[in-house]
Amino acid sequence: MKHTFTKAAAVAALVAGAMFAVPVAASAYTPEPSGETSTSTVAPGGTFTFFVQDDAFVPSEPVSISLTGEYASGASLAFVKFAVETKALGTTTANAGGGTDNVRITLPANASGTYTILATSPSNPVGAAATVTVGTATNPGGTDDLATTGADSDALLTLWIGGGALLLVGGGIAVATAVRRNKHQADAA
Incomplete structure (x- = not known):
């Protein structure tokens, strides 16, 4: 029984990891001709x-x-x-x-x-x-001195990878805790 639970936890961790790997690969950007x-x-x-x-x-x-x-x-x-x-x-x-x-x-x-x-x-x-x-004589750069808004795709990729890694670590800790609790209960019985 305890090996079945460990195997199921390992499969669940692999599936969770794949869920984060697929969107990252799918969002790969191929630049268009410029x-x-x-x-x-x-x-x-x-x-x-x-x-x-x-x-x-x-x-x-x-x-x-x-x-x-x-x-x-x-x-x-x-x-x-x-x-x-x-x-x-x-x-x-x-x-x-x-x-x-x-x-x-x-x-x-x-x-x-x-x-x-x-x-x-x-x-x-x-x-x-x-x-x-x-641009004009008074504003040669042609900019309006306004803040740039929007999302930076590199920063978003970093957030996705970091969030996925944190989720995997948290899932691993939860699985390890459950395995240890089950082992302790089995030893106590």
Whole structure:
């Protein structure tokens, strides 16, 4: 009887360990192809180039380029701005390597905030993206001095692994305590 309980406890500990290992493996992140810009900060009305690394698209296929960002002439309510729009800039052709060559993009004269450039194609509808931030003479970095919010995936992974390890240790202690209690009761009888 006491060997059956020990075996059951060992199986339960293995199952609990597997329950934490599977979500960690399933959440492995595979980065998508990324786009790049010639500069990270652009003045309103400024021009920059955008390109995508090779193997993002099928060679010679059409690649659509779009721009998402805020126009200063749009409406705003308090600090919430509603002028974010997406504009299809046009289509280019993927190069022989499956990327895009330099695409020149000019921002509007009333540009402000951050702009996202997205390149998509029939073979890669998710596409590749990059961002540029509009800077001014008084704010050359283009940042708003606001705190960054959101979750850091590396920190979350550490929490999941640490929490799983603590749960396994706690389960092991509970199993060991139960085994010792059963052995003590068996010896007393």
